[in-house]
Amino acid sequence: MQQVNTPTNRNVRVASSKLKALVCRIFVYNGLPGDHAEIAAHALVKASLRGVDSHGVARVAMYCERLRRKVTNPRPEITVARVTPAVAQIDGDNGLGLVVGNCGMNEAIAIAKEFGIGLAGVKRSGHYGMAALYILQAIEANCIGMAFTNASPAMAVWGGRKPFLGTSPFAAGxxxxxxxxxxxxMACSVVARGKLKFAAQRGEPIPEGLALDKKGRPTTDGQAAFEGVVLPFGGVKGSALSMLMEVLSGVLTGAAFGGDVRNPFTGLDGFQGTGHFFMALKADAFMPLEQFKERLGTLAARAKAQPPAEGVDQILMPGEPEALTESERSENGIPLTPDVVASLMAEADLADISIDFT
Ligand SMILES: NC(=O)c1ccc[n+]([C@@H]2O[C@H](COP(=O)([O-])OP(=O)(O)OC[C@H]3O[C@@H](n4cnc5c(N)ncnc54)[C@H](O)[C@@H]3O)[C@@H](O)[C@H]2O)c1
Incomplete structure (x- = not known):
């Protein structure tokens, strides 16, 4: 039986290295080989470090439940086929999306190193977490990256009233x-569905334009919204972008699509069938790398020097809020809420791992 040493009714701060070691051991207990467990633990702790708590260590239990129910393959034989010199088709063998996604972007980068640009289409994967992970992989290799995924139905198609499209994040950097x-x-939904759930639990209203009720009527009632459907951001534009990700990640790759990707929490009767699409382009394709970086630095400096609108302290570049959170959390530890601590404790308990969150 594990030793538990943790406060259960208040937030705690935990060092990322400690959290990563714990999550890695939990994944190994659930059947992952060590190198895959390392990739998955890095992915979730990185999301928590960057302040993307919805896709961080709070999701360990979700991934483990799928492994236990055998609707995620813990030891996939991921195959890579070069279908043209610069395009790879990857079969994820229903492995953890966090691991299969990592492999997909690695392959796109390897091709880009050879040909300047590399594309990888992935089928038979699962929920791949925070999309920024794959862009950071490309950036580390001095590439411009794009990462698309499809996802289980959660959002109405523009004009519809039932969950059909995924909230599929658009990611590039x-x-x-x-x-x-x-x-x-950025997810293609105007708001995370989790936020509707919080409003419903607290009996709070929500702003206009976020959701429809069950009958397809606009609503500001948190509960009615949670029972209904979240809307795409930017109206028809978010719907169109999510559809593009279905085309590239689902239709093109041979993955599930059009409402067939299983929900990572509730779709426990089979593999998810998720698809992804990765692009890596060498950042020095048109000029020396340092020149490219300097020009991007100039763009950022000019954007940040714009006179701020009323109520705005400073103008930030996309990715900057998360980078600021990462540097704060790297120093002070990752804050975990009592429910996240409880879920990690439950997983550690199953794996007979001692934890100390004090
Ligand atoms: N794998 C999946 O199926 C799936 C589905 C949905 C969401 N997600 C993940 O959920 C996470 C959250 O998505 P989200 O749409 O809620 O993100 P968000 O709304 O917090 O951020 C969207 C983008 O806006 C930028 N941004 C935010 N504030 C800014 C500011 N003040 N100035 C400049 N830029 C700013 C961020 O850097 C980010 O690039 C993402 O990591 C996404 O990948 C994953």
């Missing part, structure tokens, strides 16, 4: 000389 890298990572 590039290395920059000074300051954090340029990094866009």
């Amino acid at each position: 590039a290395p920059s000389g000074s300051g954090p890298p340029f990094l866009i990572d």
Whole structure:
């Protein structure tokens, strides 16, 4: 039986290295080989470090439940086929999306090193977490990266009233000389569905334009919204972008699509069937790398020097809020709420691992 030493009713701060070691051991207990467990633990702790708590260590239990129910393959034989010199088709063998996604971007980068640009289409994967992970991989290799995924139905198609499209994040970024890298990572929904759940639990209203109720009527009632459907951001534009990700990640790659990707929490009767699409382009494709980085630095400096709108302290580049959070949390530890601590304790308990969160 594990030793538990933790306060259960208040937030605690835990060093990322300690959290990563714990998550890695939990994944190994659930059948992952050591190198895959390392990739998955890095992915979740990195999301928590960057303040993307919805896709960080709070999700360990979700991934483990799928492994226990055998609807994620812990030891996939991931195969890579070069279908043209610069395009790879990857079969994830229903492995953990965090691991298969890592392999997909690695392959796109390897091709880009050879040909300047590399594309990888991935089928038979699962929920791949915070999309910024794959862009950071590309940036580390001095590439411009793009990462698309499809996802289980959660959002209405424009004009519809039932969950159909995924909230699929659009992610892209590039290395920059000074300051954090340029990094866009945004879901296609106007708001995370989790926020509707909080409003419903607290009986709070929500702003207009976020959701429809069950009958397809706009609502500001938190509960009705949670029972209904979240809307795409930017109206028809968010819907169109999510559809593009279905085309590239689902239709093109041979993955599930059009409502067939299983929900990572509730779709426990089979593999998810998720698809991804990765692009890496060498950042020095048109000019020396340092010149590219300097020019991107100039763009950032000019944007940040714009006169701020009323109520705005400072103008930030995409990716900067998360980079600022990462530097604060690297120093002070990752804050974990009592429910996240409880879920990690439950997983550690199953794996007979002693933990100390004090
Ligand atoms: N794998 C999946 O199926 C899936 C599905 C949905 C969401 N997600 C993940 O959920 C996470 C959260 O997504 P989100 O849409 O809520 O992100 P968000 O709204 O917090 O951020 C979106 C983007 O806006 C930028 N940004 C935010 N504030 C800014 C500011 N003040 N100035 C300049 N830029 C700013 C961020 O850097 C980010 O690039 C993402 O990591 C995403 O990958 C994953």
